[in-house]
Amino acid sequence: MTIFQLRDFMYHNILPFQLELAAGQVISLSGPSGSGKTMLLRALCDLDPHLGELRLEEDLCQDTPPHLWRRQVGFLAAETSWWFPTVGEHFSNCDLTRLAELGFSEATLGWDIHRLSAGEKQRLGLLRLLQNQPRILLLDEPTTNLDSVNQQRVEQLLTNWCQREQGAIIWVTHDCVQRRRIADVHFDIVDNQIQEVRL
């Protein structure tokens, strides 16, 4: 069942393309830096403008209030931002099971945000995003700062999430091995075009 659909989708200088994501599907996206991967994710969560049709289940992007769209189409930037003094203030209903699955404990919520390492920020940023109960996840290199143990934890959590919630993920990564491991369909951005590739 298709839950996320792009028809004649255009943004920035990328040529129009079609894309469909089925419930439970993960696709990987790669391309040289500056090719527009991050811009695609930003356009999909409507932080940047796009042309063409963008649909989540029955709802057209432009007919959905922007804040509701972004709660359902969750974008995780490569670098997450934190603005309150402690971690916990960024969470309204933190799932303690998931916190533990990523190697944290309840005490983490009391941590000073200035203490966080890049990897901790990345993992906590993902948990913060999942609170909104999104239908689609747009992940911009979500495991770049992680050691192999934590990388595995994140991949495991996301794979489980995708199956259980019947969501879908667009996962930007450069790591070929990871691409094969997490996704069944792969896309590359080459010369302003998005094309499916076989790995």
Place this chain on the structure above:
Amino acid sequence: MAVIALSPADLALAGILVLLLALLAFRMRLGMGWQIVIASLRATVQLLLIGMVLKAVFANVQLVWLVLIGLFMLLVGAREVLQRQQRPFRGHWGFTIGATAMLVPSFTLTALSLIAMIGIEPWYEPQYAIPLLGMLLGNTMSGIAIGLDRFTQTVWQQRAIVETRLALGARCGEAVLEARRDSIRSGLIPIINSMSVAGLVALPGMMTGQILAGSPPLEAVKYQLLIFFLIACSTGFGTIAAVWTASRRLFDERSRLRLDRLGSLRSNSH
């Protein structure tokens, strides 16, 4: 007690002191010797001109003159707000936001105080209306300039945070909530400070003027209080309106942060 008139010689004496200050500034290479001279000359010419204008207007009590002078002050003030912005809005917005936010509270409160509080006949008697409007416009202008500058600068610097909050499903108002509050607060700090220390450190300027002109101190105090309250309201409403409008203008209809609507950074020499 009558006002003791100042002769040109009295003023020249004070002017010589300023020249001495400018000379010292040259010697110390403060880089503002000429600025001191030019500012003093500007003040002299501008005040003499406005003095003559006021003399003419006081002699012809007509609403149209008052409105013209008020509009002139407003336009100069709005331009000054724009000048003080490090990242002003592009297009007419930089000017319009400041002008509208100054216009509405200053003019309304001036009219209200003339009609309902001071109760002079006719209410547009320029001897009362112009100084009142001038004080309200001047203070409102400062509040708006500070508030707007602080707001656009903060959002510019916190772009990543604002966009993260949007991505997490915040409405645009929520995404810049703290920036909005802090900017409004910083616009209001000067008037709150003046009210807090009024009379303890220095006598407020208008009250000093009235006392020098021979008013009984308590009458001067009452006018000063009226002015303080009006300034606080006008600055407060004006700054809130300006920052609020700016925060709407920084987002488009799809709640996207639109920093491209701000001009590039310019050095702030004020």
